[in-house]
Each structure stands twice: as structure tokens, then as C-alpha cells.
Amino acid sequence: MKTPSGNMYQLRLSAQWGRKTIGLGSDRFFALNLALEVDESIEECRTKGKDVEIDSLKELVKSRRETTPPRVLKIVEKDDLAILWDNYVTFHRSKGAWEETYVLTHIKTVGSLVGKCPYQKLENKQEIVRWLFDDPKRSPATSKNRLKLIVAAIDWASKQGQISRHWGIEYRDLLESISIKTCQSPNDEDESNIEIFSVKEVYQILEALKTDCFSRFKGKHSQYYKYVYFCWLTGCRPSEAIALKWENVDLSKNNIKFCEGRVNASGQIIEK
Template sequence: MTVAKSNDFKYLSMMTMNTNYGVMYQVRLCSKLGRKTIGVGADKIQALNLALMIDEEINKQVVNGQPVEIDYLKALVKEAQEALKVQKTEKLRLVKKDDLHILWDKYVSFHTSIGVWEETYILTTIQTVGNLIKRCPFQRLEQKNQVVEWIFDDSTRSSKTSKDRFKLIVAAIDWNSKTDNIQRKWGIDYRDLLSSISIKSEKKTNTTCDDDREIDIFTVSEVYKILHALKNETYSRFPGKHYQYFKYIYFCWLTGCRPSEAVALKWENIDLIKKRIKFCEGQVNASGRIIKKKGTKTVSVRYFPINDELQALLETIPHRTGYVFLNAANKPISQKGLNGVWHTLLDAMEIRYRIPYQLRHTMISYHANNDYPIHKLAEIVGNSDKVLKEHYLKLDIERIKLPEIIKSV
């Protein structure tokens, strides 16, 4: 283990606090970053290494011109602390050549080398599954039933998502068995196990579509409670912390665009006279790296009409050049930065957690089931008629008059 020293840090300093439970450690960001603090536990060596991780992440964000989001840093620390807890509870044993994480690394290394995966896929899905495998306390191929139980026991994931994660693990094992890294029987055993896993059917409001994300929509009431809380900073500890995301979230709700499209949107692609928006770019933060892509997921260019309330929203944004949505630091909005606020907000409001992407599914679902022409809706949201009919129609949602509903914020 690398042990950091207190003088290794560029953007923060270490602090100690005497509490009833003993000495606790905190990191304090430098004055340029607002001197905010993050708790890093009671173990000095662990605290120093967590501080080093925070410092390196801040440096990465500064170099890439990204805003430094305190909520994201806190989430990073929490994830690292949880991983350390898992490590401490595991029994010490020798790593073997057919351990799951070794087989996974071979699978990923080969497929990365031949260029069959896009960079965003590697930095998101593949890295997520890789981290999951490293945390798994069951690494032996013989422990396949324990692996499945451990993956599906995580209540923060849906059953479908857990099965999708396991499906990739099975693909890695099957590939290793076909390339003689392990016996062929393991590929067969794990494929049979995967086929035996059936997911209980859920409500009709839960199906799958766009980007293989589950459709798990909000109610209109929930959407407007969220918008109201962001606008009025009902649950924000610091001025401007939540409001900076209000117009971005409101825009995503009104247009049903993908978050990557809203983040990448520039004023040059908004025509307030012709009343239309041109979606032609995407921008995502994949493991700390900003990846920009020309075109949308389904087409190179998509136009969206600007109605009165969307026009009114856009006219409240003071600047008219560069990125449309900027955060409190006057930098392009960060979906990663929003995630921490989103968690905090939904928890405080006691609204069941769903990712911000579900605003897109919610907008499409309500319009599809409230007499908006399907072919026109498909065109403006960047999906096909077939997808809308198969995944969005006849969901168990209330019928509403959308033009009245979306004027109320």
C-alpha cells in the first residue's frame, strides 16, 4: 500500500479533530476551492491515502478544465471506504490464475486491443463491471452460486441491471474457456446458470429501452416537486448549490433529450427566431475524462421545436455564446456534479431514487400516452416509431393535459 505524507498535497491539507470517539481526520480544500471539508475516517494511514486520492482527482479535474464538485469527491471517498471495508472482511488467500478478476482482465485486455469497444463503453460499462468483480469476495469459479447471490443482493441495483452485470461476467468466462485459459466446462456451466436466472415481471412502468436503461418513470407531481426544490434551494446547504442545476433539469424535462445532449448544447445550435433546437453533439464524463461526440445516439442531427415555455426558460439564461448550461463556477454543467445533489435531494424529499436519465423516459412516456402523434414524437426525441410503440405505449400512467401541466413552474 502506498502511504501518503501530509506534504504530498497540492489542493488540500489534513486536519485532526478530537471527538468522543477519538481522533478523526478531515481534509480541507484550499481557499481557491472554498475551504470545504471532507471526513476521511479515524485511521491515519487510510486517511492520508484517501486525501491523496482526493488531491489527484482534483488535479485531474483542474487539468481537464472541469469544475471541482464537493459532492462528487465525497461520493468518491465513500465508495473507497466501502471497498476498504470489504477488503478487511475478506480472508487472506493466494491469487490464482483462474480467479474471476484475472479472467476478466484477460477478456478486457484482448477486446480492447482489437478495438471492438468504443471508448465510452470501456470507461463506463466495462469499468463498472470490473470494479464489481474486484469487490466480489468470491473469486473462485467453483463459487458461482455465491457470486450470483452476492451480485443480486445489492439493493441499489435492479434485478435486471444485476443480471446484465452477470451476463458480462459470463461472457468473460465463456471467452476464457474458448481460448483455453480455463476448462471448457466452466463456460458451459456459467452459461447454463445465466439461462436459469429469470427476472420476475414488474409493473408496466418498468420496461427497457434507450441505452438498455430501465424505464422507471417519475410521476408529473414528483418532477415538479424536484424542480421546485431545485429552484428554491429547499434542501441546499449552500447558496446556489442546487439552483445551478434547475434550468438544466427543467430543460431535460421539457425536451426529453439525453443528458449528454443537454450538456453539450451550445447557443449556436439554438434559433430563438425560427424556434428550434439542433441536437448534434454529445458530451459525457467517463471516469474523469470528458468525451465529446459528433451526432446523437441515433441520428447525426435532430431538431426539436421551441414552444412558449421552453422559449421563456431559454430567455432567462443571460449569456448567448458557448455552452448553454453553466454551473455556479461558470463552467459547463457536469452530470457527474449533479449526481451528488440528485441523491441528496431525492433522499430529503423521500422520493424513490431514479437516475436523472429517467426524465427523458418520463417525458416520452407521458406524451406517447396522451395523444401526441407517435411518428412526430419519435422524430423529435430521436427514437423510432417501433421503439415508442413497444416500450412507451400503454404504461400504467395517468392521462393528463400536458400543455397545462408543463406551464406550472
């Protein structure tokens, strides 16, 4: 409805008692979300066999308009998993909750899976789980870890009021019901029994790198000799060795300070 001060949005309800109107305010996005919430309330009453009271609906809208600033709520298709995931990622990235390496590895990977998933309706939870776990390229443990992030997004959306709360509860219960059995092969060794290289073996490896005795092309292995030697002598991580700066090296005291790292995350170099 157009007014001298701008557009005003209304919700019109038709029933046996006639047409009723509820004012939703001037913000289009907020009004649409209020309309969705009223629709859910009516559907809930209908499912439970209760009468729909217009005064109760007006009170619901009034309370939301008083407590929720405009444009806080986002329009969400309740059955669209991809939109829920995008909202979840956007919110947490805006809050700085994740490191960039985590986003470029775990979040990006799961986002790609969500986009490819042929089942986008939340009602198809069994099909979503089956699709995740049927991929032979992923181990069951990896598939469950991917599902954990998807469930976290659904649970977050339900707590934010973007979808009904029961979805978050149902998916959390589903996740807890999935048990991953890990079978250890007889040939697998316990971590406590792993045999590390002896000093003699380390020098043999270094000599092989230095002389390129196992390299098909000259220079292919020898270029890593000093790098591997340095990592072995200091015990530092590869990412720490790559990020090391001269300002953190004190030759007079034979002291090296490792305080930075540089890693390759999905083709992007991240320093931390």
C-alpha cells in the same frame, strides 16, 4: 536448453517406457502455453482411462506451432477469475469494441466486483453466484446483469483456448437457469398511465426555480432556471443541452441542431 542461436524449450516426459522429449520452440510464453495444453491432453487421457501416446502429443505440439504465431496465447491461471476478466477486457478494448462510457460504467463496475470476489476458482460457480446475489445493495436483476458480463468473459476465454471449453458451456447453462421474478407493487403505476406535468405545472416549477422560493440559500435553484427552461422548450436531453455549441445554433432560422452529448461517467467527462 541453450543453443548457439538462443534458448530452446523442451518438455520432458517420464513414464514406464523411459524419458521422452518434445521440442516446444524458442518463445518462452508460447512454450509454456504448449506445455499446459499437453498437460491437459495427458490429464484427459488419464481420466478416460486411455493410454498416452507420445506420437499424438508430438503431433499436437507440431500442429499448434504451425498454426499459431508466437505470443498469441497468454499464460492464464485456469482457476483465476480476475485474470480471465482482465484478458477479456484488454482484448475488447484493444479492438475498440466498447465505447468509453460503457467501459467506465459497466465494465469498471464488474471489474471491481470480480476483484473483490472471494471465490476465484471456476469450480466454485455456485459460491460465486451466491456471493453476487446476496448483496442487499443490488437488486436481483442487477446482480444477474453483472453475472452476464462475467459469464461472457468466461465463455470468451473458453473459446480462445485459455481454459477448457466446458467452463464456458457450464457457466452459460448456469446463467440461463437463473430466473428473476419481478413483483409489481400495487402502488406501482404502469408506464402508460404516468401523468406528465401540465403546462401550468411546468411554469410553476420554473417560477419556483427563478425566485428561489423553495431554496434554503439564495441562488441555489435560480442558477438552473435558464437551463431547465431551455430543456423544456426544446425537449432535448440534459447531456445534449450541456454539449450544445454555437455553431449548431441558427438564430436567423430559429433552428438548433442537437448532434453531440456530454456525460459524467464515474467522474470523467465523456463527449460523444
